[in-house]
Every structure is written in structure tokens, then in C-alpha cells.
Amino acid sequence: MMDQAPVLMIVVPVFASLALTLIGPLGHRAAYGLLIASLSLSLTASLAMLVQVVQTGRAVHYRMGDWMPPMGIELVIDHLSAGVLALVGTCSLLTAIYSLHTARQDNPDRLHHYYALFALLVAGLLGMTAAGDVFNLYVLLEISALSSYGMLARGRGPAYYATFRYLVMGTIGACFYLLGVGYLYIMTGSLNMADLAEILSRPELRESVSVRIGFTLIILGIWIKMALFPLHAWLPNAYSRAGTTTACLIAPLMTKVSVYVMLRMMYTVFSADYVFQQIAWSRLVIFLASAAAVLGMITALSQRDLRKMLTYIIVAEIGYLTGGAWLANTAGYTGAVYHILADGIITLCLFMAVGAIIYRTGESRAAAMQGIFQRMPVTAAVFLVGAASVLGIPPTCGFFSKWYLLQGAVQAGAWVFVAALIIAGLVAAVMFFKLLEKAFFGRLDDLMIEKSNGKPGTAALKIRMDEAPLTMLLPLVFTGAALVGLGIYTNEVVQYLIRWSVPSGI
Amino acid sequence: MDDLFYFIIAKYNYWASLVLLFIGLYGMIVRNNLMKKIIGMVIFQTAILLFIVSIGVKRGATVPIIEFSADKQPLLEASAYANPLPHVLILTAIVVGVAVLGVALALLQKIQRVHGTIEEDEILEDLRK
Numbered sequence: 185m186m187d188q189a190p191v192l193m194i195v196v197p198v199f200a201s202l203a204l205t206l207i208g209p210l211g212h213r214a215a216y217g218l219l220i221a222s223l224s225l226s227l228t229a230s231l232a233m234l235v236q237v238v239q240t241g242r243a244v245h246y247r248m249g250d251w252m253p254p255m256g257i258e259l260v261i262d263h264l265s266a267g268v269l270a271l272v273g274t275c276s277l278l279t280a281i282y283s284l285h286t287a288r289q290d291n292p293d294r295l296h297h298y299y300a301l302f303a304l305l306v307a308g309l310l311g312m313t314a315a316g317d318v319f320n321l322y323v324l325l326e327i328s329a330l331s332s333y334g335m336l337a338r339g340r341g342p343a344y345y346a347t348f349r350y351l352v353m354g355t356i357g358a359c360f361y362l363l364g365v366g367y368l369y370i371m372t373g374s375l376n377m378a379d380l381a382e383i384l385s386r387p388e389l390r391e392s393v394s395v396r397i398g399f400t401l402i403i404l405g406i407w408i409k410m411a412l413f414p415l416h417a418w419l420p421n422a423y424s425r426a427g428t429t430t431a432c433l434i435a436p437l438m439t440k441v442s443v444y445v446m447l448r449m450m451y452t453v454f455s456a457d458y459v460f461q462q463i464a465w466s467r468l469v470i471f472l473a474s475a476a477a478v479l480g481m482i483t484a485l486s487q488r489d490l491r492k493m494l495t496y497i498i499v500a501e502i503g504y505l506t507g508g509a510w511l512a513n514t515a516g517y518t519g520a521v522y523h524i525l526a527d528g529i530i531t532l533c534l535f536m537a538v539g540a541i542i543y544r545t546g547e548s549r550a551a552a553m554q555g556i557f558q559r560m561p562v563t564a565a566v567f568l569v570g571a572a573s574v575l576g577i578p579p580t581c582g583f584f585s586k587w588y589l590l591q592g593a594v595q596a597g598a599w600v601f602v603a604a605l606i607i608a609g610l611v612a613a614v615m616f617f618k619l620l621e622k623a624f625f626g627r628l629d630d631l632m633i634e635k636s637n638g639k640p641g642t643a644a645l646k647i648r649m650d651e652a653p654l655t656m657l658l659p660l661v662f663t664g665a666a667l668v669g670l671g672i673y674t675n676e677v678v679q680y681l682i683r684w685s686v687p688s689g690i
Numbered sequence: 691m692d693d694l695f696y697f698i699i700a701k702y703n704y705w706a707s708l709v710l711l712f713i714g715l716y717g718m719i720v721r722n723n724l725m726k727k728i729i730g731m732v733i734f735q736t737a738i739l740l741f742i743v744s745i746g747v748k749r750g751a752t753v754p755i756i757e758f759s760a761d762k763q764p765l766l767e768a769s770a771y772a773n774p775l776p777h778v779l780i781l782t783a784i785v786v787g788v789a790v791l792g793v794a795l796a797l798l799q800k801i802q803r804v805h806g807t808i809e810e811d812e813i814l815e816d817l818r819k
Contacts, residue, residue, distance in 0.1 A: 348724065
């Protein structure tokens with residue numbers, strides 16, 4: 185069984201997705217159970233592989249149908265992908281558990297179809313992370329993108345137009361990627377990543393214009409997918425109108441896996457040497473990343489809607505990740521990889537907390553935060569931990585990723601990025617203190633009075649504890665604990681996982 | 691002059707797909723009608739598919755099934771057969787393209803039902819209300 189874990193991890197959710205489309209008549213409990221069961225299996229497989237990779241210190245290579253690469257299709261789980269796989273598995277299972285109430289609220293009529301898309305999206309993301317060749321990565325990228333279009337379109341309110349724009353942008357991104365792969369194929373005749381890396385490292389291809397164009401197209405395509413400033417316009421619109429479960433699943437994972445794909449392309453297919461010596465865009469990219477971090481946070485500060493605020497925080501975090509990846513030193517790389525894991529959990533935590541608040545108050549404006557510490561103490565406490573992680577307050581994991589990123593930026597002499605990290609942190613501090621002030625000191629009945637059209641009498645009755653249901657609370661508390669846990673075990677994560685994946689040449 | 695002539699004529703498949711690529715991008719970015727945006731998107735995708743299919747072609751080559759000579763000897767020369775791999779890849783990419791087109795059309799139908807129009811400016815106006 186263990187030998188087959190890499191493929192089971194991806195195939196189980198695919199078949200669960202097929203089965204989910206058929207079991208509609210059995211009711212929503214059956215669909216919920218099947219989704220949880222398949223994602224648990226998938227998570228078990230990915231954790232088993234993480235343990236194996238860490239214990240043996242070697243990458244797992246799985247050959248589909250036992251065809252030898254480069255002819256055959258290969259799944260590769262190394263130190264970098266094992267961490268991301270565990271992140272995707274954990275976040276998707278937590279979201280699935282969390283979805284019991286919210287998914288039914290958002291999709292009263294066809295929950296099983298919604299869950300089928302859910303499982304397919306997870307399979308696509310896991311496949312993208314484990315794929316060992318560039319063309320399968322494209323197909324799995326489109327599988328996850330297509331299921332995300334379907335899930336986002338079933339949002340609250342007029343989500344169709346926002347989803348349509350995301351679809352057009354996403355297709356342009358994927359097409360650029362495919363065209364870039366075509367260029368690489370012309371020059372190398374190979375699609376397997378390890379094989380490509382070997383051929384591309386030959387001196388005669390180093391100066392090649394076609395390879396350069398191929399790299400440019402691939403990276404541009406991935407930047408559109410991960411919403412790097414200034415290509416980010418589609419993200420806030422599409423994500424902020426999504427249903428609660430959809431937002432919790434897609435917001436933390438889609439962009440993080442895209443960043444992972446960027447790292448893969450930069451360091452596995454091409455080499456650090458090629459990217460930083462031959463392409464040499466570092467200055468420009470770090471400038472874009474800094475702009476993303478600062479402008480993302482400032483735009484987040486100006487939002488009144490909680491969900492929209494969080495989506496702009498994602499844009500800012502993408503800036504941190506991209507900057508770290510392009511700093512071209514070990515600290516920056518470590519910071520970027522660590523922040524993929526940390527930011528996945530931070531985003532999940534914040535979206536889940538806001539989702540719980542919206543579920544209870546029926547309100548997504550910042551005003552919903554008023555008096556939240558009295559009404560929903562657990563949710564509010566976890567939200568506080570999530571906010572502390574975005575700000576980078578120790579011992580949460582956000583502190584350590586910022587620490588590595590700053591260290592890398594100082595070493596590389598990228599003062600723009602240092603300034604951006606500090607300014608974005610300060611802006612985030614202002615934003616969260618404003619919210620927390622409302623949460624602590626905001627008069628609880630202000631919101632209620634507003635909701636009951638100015639009659640204070642009815643509002644007084646509602647001042648009581650009104651915590652989210654247990655299925656929402658448990659995953660939420662788990663993410664809060666994970667943020668602190670990941671922070672405390674930073675050393676171990678870096679030592680056993682990230683240090684191994686640091687590419688040569690940086 | 692001869693160089694330029696060679697540059698354009700000898701690589702006509704690249705030029706053709708490049709032209710299609712820009713027609714598609716133009717449709718997607720400039721057009722106001724969402725249906726035309728979808729058409730642009732499909733042209734854009736098709737341009738890339740044609741580009742990759744065209745690189746599998748070899749002059750004077752045949753279909754990639756091993757031929758036998760009169761004395762039953764297999765003809766094992768790579769240059770005699772077209773490269774099948776780009777075609778296989780594109781077969782998959784076509785399926786992906788069709789799926790994207792299907793989802794896009796379904797969304798467009800929903801947009802038409804919700805907003806009563808598929809002109810972008812009118813939808814934006816409707817959303818602002």
C-alpha cells in the first residue's frame with residue numbers, strides 16, 4: 185500500500201468526486217461523510233509520504249504504470265512538495281469538516297455536486313504539487329481551475345460576472361504556461377522536469393532566445409494564476425463574492441500552490457544560476473513584490489467588507505512570497521517556502537473565523553466584529569491569533585517567516601523589499617487594531633439596533649453568547665493551534681524539511 | 691531581402707499562430723461583448739494548439755507506425771516518422787479547452803439571466819446599482 189501512496193493520494197479524491205455526483209438521493213449526510221472519508225485517506229497518504237521523505241532524506245519517485253521516465257509519467261515527492269502536499273491535505277480536510285453547516289446554507293439544492301467539485305479541486309491541487317512533468321502539471325492546473333470556477337460561481341449574490349472574468353484571466357494564464365511548455369519542448373524534446381533540467385543546463389541552451397521566451401511565458405502564466413501585482417485584479421472580485429466554504433478552500437490553497445509551481449519552475453526545471461544570472465529580473469520582480477505587499481495591505485485597510493479585506497491581504501502575502509523567492513539567497517528561499525506553509529494556515533484561519541462570524545451575524549461588513557469577544561469568545565480568540573500571525577508577533581509562525589524574509593532581504597541588499605515588509609506590517613497593524621478595537625470595546629447592541637431598525641428593546645434580548653457550531657469551531661481552533669505550533673517548531677520544519685530543498689547555487 | 695523572405699516564409703506556421711494569438715488577445719481584451727470575449731479566448735487557445743501540433747511535422751515523414759520493407763525488415767529511422775507526442779499532448783489540451791468553453795458558456799447564460807445582457811459596460815452599470 186505504502187508504495188502506491190503517491191497515486192492513491194490523488195486518485196481517491198477523483199473517484200470520490202465521481203461517486204459524489206451519483207449519491208445525491210442519499211442526502212447531504214452521506215455526501216459529507218464520503219467527502220470527509222476520501223480527504224482523510226488522501227491526507228493520511230500525504231502525511232505518510234512526508235514522514236518517509238523526512239526519514240529517508242530522499243525524494244519518492246512514483247512511475248505511473250511502471251513506465252520509465254522520461255517517456256513515462258512520474259510523480260515526484262521531495263522535501264518541497266511533501267510539505268505543500270501536507271498543507272493541501274490538512275487545509276482541505278479542515279475545510280471539509282467546517283463545511284457541514286455553511287455548504288448547505290450556500291448550496292441548499294445540490295450539495296453533492298458542490299462536494300464533487302470540492303473533491304476534484306483538491307485532487308487537482310495535490311496532483312499539481314506531486315506532478316513530475318510539466319505537461320501533467322498543466323492538465324492538473326486546469327482541473328483545479330475548472331472546479332474552482334464552478335465553486336466560485338455558486339457564490340452569494342452576483343458572482344457570475346466576477347467568475348467569468350476570473351475564467352478569462354485564468355485561461356490566459358494557463359495558455360501562456362502551455363505556450364511556454366511548447367517552446368521548451370521544441371528546444372529540448374522533453375517534458376519530464378528532471379530530464380528538462382538536465383538538458384537545459386547544457387551550455388548551448390544557456391544563451392538560447394527560445395528558452396528565454398519559454399521561461400518568460402511560463403513565469404508570466406504562473407504570475408497571472410497567483411495574482412501577483414499588477415495582474416491581481418481578478419482575485420479580490422472573484423474570492424470576496426464566494427460562499428464561505430468556497431472561500432475557505434480556495435483562498436488559502438490556489439495561490440499558494442501556484443507559488444509552489446513558480447518555485448518548481450525556477451529552481452527545479454531551470455536553475456538558480458540560469459534564473460539569476462541569465463534572466464536577471466530580480467530587481468524588477470522584487471520591486472513588483474514590494475508594491476504588491478504595500479498596495480495590497482493599504483487597499484485591505486480601506487475595505488469595509490471583512491471578506492474583501494482578507495482577499496487584499498492575500499494579494500499582499502503573494503508579494504511577500506514572490507519577493508522571498510526572488511531574493512536569490514538561502515534565507516529568502518527558506519522564508520518563502522516556510523511562508524507558503526504558514527500563510528496557507530493563516531489565510532485558512534482568518535477566512536474560517538470570518539466565515540463563522542458571518543454565519544452567526546449574517547453580516548460581512550466590519551461592523552459584524554462589534555462585541556464579538558462577548559458573543560463568540562472562541563472564534564474571536566482564534567481570529568486574534570490569526571491577526572497576530574499576519575502582523576508577525578511571536579510565537580506565531582508569521583513572525584518566523586517575516587524574520588527569514590527580512591534576513592534574506594538585508595543579505596541581498598534589497599532595501600525596497602525591507603521597507604515594503606515593514607510598511608506592510610505597520611499598515612496591517614493599523615487594520616487589525618481597528619478591527620480588534622471594535623471587537624473588544626464596540627458596543628454590542630449597535631449592530632443589533634441597526635438590524636432591528638432602531639428599536640433598542642429587541643436588541644437587549646440578543647446580548648448573549650452565541651458561539652459557532654462545533655463542526656466549525658473545532659477546525660477553527662485547530663488552525664489557531666497550528667499557527668502557534670508551527671511557530672514553536674520552526675527550527676524543526678526548517679531543519680528537516682526546508683533546508684533539504686534549498687536549491688544549489690543560491 | 692532574401693533573409694527576410696526566408697524568415698517569414700520558412701516559418702509560416704509560427705507566424706500564422708502568432709497572428710491568431712494576437713487576434714485572440716485583441717478579442718479578449720478590447721471587445722465589450724462577452725460572447726466575443728469567449729470567441730477571442732477560443733481563438734487564443736487554438737493558436738497555441740496549432741503551434742504545438744505544427745512542430746511535430748517532418749518533411750516527407752509518414753504516420754508514426756513502424757513500416758516494414760519488402761523483406762520484412764522494420765524501418766527504424768526517426769526521421770521517417772512524424773513526431774506523435776505533440777499530437778497526443780494537444781489531444782488532451784483540446785479536451786481541457788472544450789471544458790473551459792463549456793463552463794464559460796454556462797456562466798454566460800447565467801450572466802444573461804441575472805443581468806439581462808451580455809455587454810460588459812451594461813453589466814458593470816447593473817452591478818453598480
